[in-house]
Amino acid sequence: MALQAAALLPSALSVHKEGKSNASLKDTVFFGASLSDHLKFDSNPTARTKMEFSQGKLSIGPIRAQTAVTTPSMNQAAQEGKKTLRKGNVLITGASSGLGLATAKALAETGKWHVIMGCRNFLKAEKAAKAVGIAKENYTVMHLDLASLDSVRQFVDNFRRSGKPLDVVVCNAAVYLPTAKEPTFTAEGFELSVGTNHLGHFLLSRLLLDDLKQSDYPSRRLIIVGSITGNTNTLAGNVPPKANLGDLRGLAGGLNGINSSSMIDGGEFDGAKAYKDSKVCNMLTMQEFHRRYHEETGIAFASLYPGCIATTGLFREHIPLFRLLFPPFQKYITKGYVSEEEAGKRLAQVVSDPSLTKSGVYWSWNKDSASFENQLSQEASNADKARKVWEISEKLVGLA
Ligand code: LMG
Ligand code: NDP
Numbered sequence: 535m536a537l538q539a540a541a542l543l544p545s546a547l548s549v550h551k552e553g554k555s556n557a558s559l560k561d562t563v564f565f566g567a568s569l570s571d572h573l574k575f576d577s578n579p580t581a582r583t584k585m586e587f588s589q590g591k592l593s594i595g596p597i598r599a600q601t602a603v604t605t606p607s608m609n610q611a612a613q614e615g616k617k618t619l620r621k622g623n624v625l626i627t628g629a630s631s632g633l634g635l636a637t638a639k640a641l642a643e644t645g646k647w648h649v650i651m652g653c654r655n656f657l658k659a660e661k662a663a664k665a666v667g668i669a670k671e672n673y674t675v676m677h678l679d680l681a682s683l684d685s686v687r688q689f690v691d692n693f694r695r696s697g698k699p700l701d702v703v704v705c706n707a708a709v710y711l712p713t714a715k716e717p718t719f720t721a722e723g724f725e726l727s728v729g730t731n732h733l734g735h736f737l738l739s740r741l742l743l744d745d746l747k748q749s750d751y752p753s754r755r756l757i758i759v760g761s762i763t764g765n766t767n768t769l770a771g772n773v774p775p776k777a778n779l780g781d782l783r784g785l786a787g788g789l790n791g792i793n794s795s796s797m798i799d800g801g802e803f804d805g806a807k808a809y810k811d812s813k814v815c816n817m818l819t820m821q822e823f824h825r826r827y828h829e830e831t832g833i834a835f836a837s838l839y840p841g842c843i844a845t846t847g848l849f850r851e852h853i854p855l856f857r858l859l860f861p862p863f864q865k866y867i868t869k870g871y872v873s874e875e876e877a878g879k880r881l882a883q884v885v886s887d888p889s890l891t892k893s894g895v896y897w898s899w900n901k902d903s904a905s906f907e908n909q910l911s912q913e914a915s916n917a918d919k920a921r922k923v924w925e926i927s928e929k930l931v932g933l934a
């Protein structure tokens with residue numbers, strides 16, 4: 535059994551494997567992370583995670599994975615004796631490029647995961663999966679356009695009809711519109727960056743929470759990708775325009791640019807700020823999920839900053855000069871750069887590593903590529919704001 539459990543550990547995801555040599559305290563602080571934060575371990579895990587930690591790497595978690603069966607509704611007790619191994623099923627939104635694709639590849643390669651690629655462009659996703667060599671049996675592309683709440687609901691229906699259990703959800707997709715002069719809008723009329731990055735994912739993850747609850751997988755997780763640029767306690771987060779949700783008046787007004795501002799704080803449209811604001815919403819949502827549901831469900835809720843992946847499609851709307859200079863700037867000046875492959879391994883750790891089960895955490899990696907619990911900015915960790923964003927968002931997406 536121990537050997538089987540070891541086999542479940544994705545060896546490619548070892549924390550220290552991709553260690554970079556020239557780490558310095560200065561680099562790390564510049565990067566918005568202090569070495570003293572490195573690998574702070576969970577001092578107060580739930581009973582569930584305690585078991586996983588207390589037994590170290592070959593933990594209860596992976597061993598219980600051996601007992602899983604294909605029916606999500608059957609409980610653990612009913613499974614005693616039926617040691618059927620199944621793969622974990624992980625949904626990754628926006629898996630057709632960049633971080634999402636690299637994560638899908640890293641997980642699929644372990645042989646322990648079936649990746650559901652939730653993508654707006656079906657053909658692009660199929661081609662991307664093939665191009666990076668993900669084996670056919672390890673992925674399924676399903677249509678999901680986060681800029682349409684109907685599409686989100688349709689996706690959830692389709693997924694349920696597939697009969698697959700759902701074990702981990704990764705809210706990864708995003709758009710960044712730094713050069714837009716005027717706002718554009720989702721199908722329901724929300725400003726596109728916040729509408730896609732936050733509201734689409736908010737509805738998706740609220741609906742899929744039920745599916746995660748029904749999963750018998752040992753370590754169920756809901757992960758929402760955050761970013762350093764939404765955190766004003768870092769240098770990167772202080773590059774203007776800075777994230778600021780203000781008193782949420784624009785969000786409360788529906789972000790439609792007609793009878794309310796298209797910006798959360800009620801200000802003038804600024805695409806770069808809208809993106810950073812959306813990332814703050816992502817990080818706040820993760821914490822509110824944790825407060826509301828972790829104890830009751832045992833599901834781990836987490837966010838992360840995977841590093842600056844300066845080569846992805848995220849910057850497709852930026853001016854060509856920026857796209858040319860940004861990667862060398864991040865590589866040689868800030869040293870915040872990571873490759874898509876490395877970032878994919880980091881996110882894959884948050885999906886499946888037995889040592890990253892703690893809930894309510896914003897993960898980051900230091901220069902040696904070791905994970906640690908990072909601090910969020912004041913705004914991105916404000917519990918009152920998290921509750922308000924949650925309550926307004928549920929009204930906007932039709933859940934309240
Ligand atoms: C807004 O501008 C835009 O208005 C908005 O549309 C959106 O894009 C938003 O956050 C995104 O930014 C904000 C403004 C920040 O941005 C700038 O004007 C910064 C300049 C462009 C930055 C591009 C990054 C890539 C670039 C490169 C630079 C250099 C060189 C590189 C090369 C390679 C080498 C091998 O405005 C400010 O933050 C104001 C302060 C700006 C000055 C920053 C000074 C900080 C110093 C840090 C190091 C910078 C580099 C120095 C160069 C050294 C050369 C060797
Ligand atoms: P990419 O542009 O490569 O990936 C974004 C993905 O989101 C694409 O697959 C895109 O689909 C998808 N997407 C966009 N809009 C929608 C939509 N309406 N419905 C469904 N999918 C959609 O960027 P990255 O890989 O860099 O970004 C991934 C995540 O990482 C984002 O959450 C971003 O905020 C975060 N991040 C990125 C950093 C970086 O430095 N790049 C740093 C910190 C965080 P399509 O392929 O069809 O365009």
Ligand code: PMR
Nearest residue numbers: 564565712761762763769770773809810841842843868870
């Ligand atoms: Mg930033 C410590 C350094 C650091 C890091 C880790 C990032 C990450 N950036 C840093 C510093 C700086 N940036 C500095 C000093 C500047 C001024 C020259 C700068 C500028 C800058 C711009 C114009 N940076 C940017 C932009 C973008 O358009 C990107 C952005 O804000 O997207 C929202 C961006 C980013 N810098 C980062 C990261 C990770 C990004 C992009 C991705 C993201 O947050 O999702």
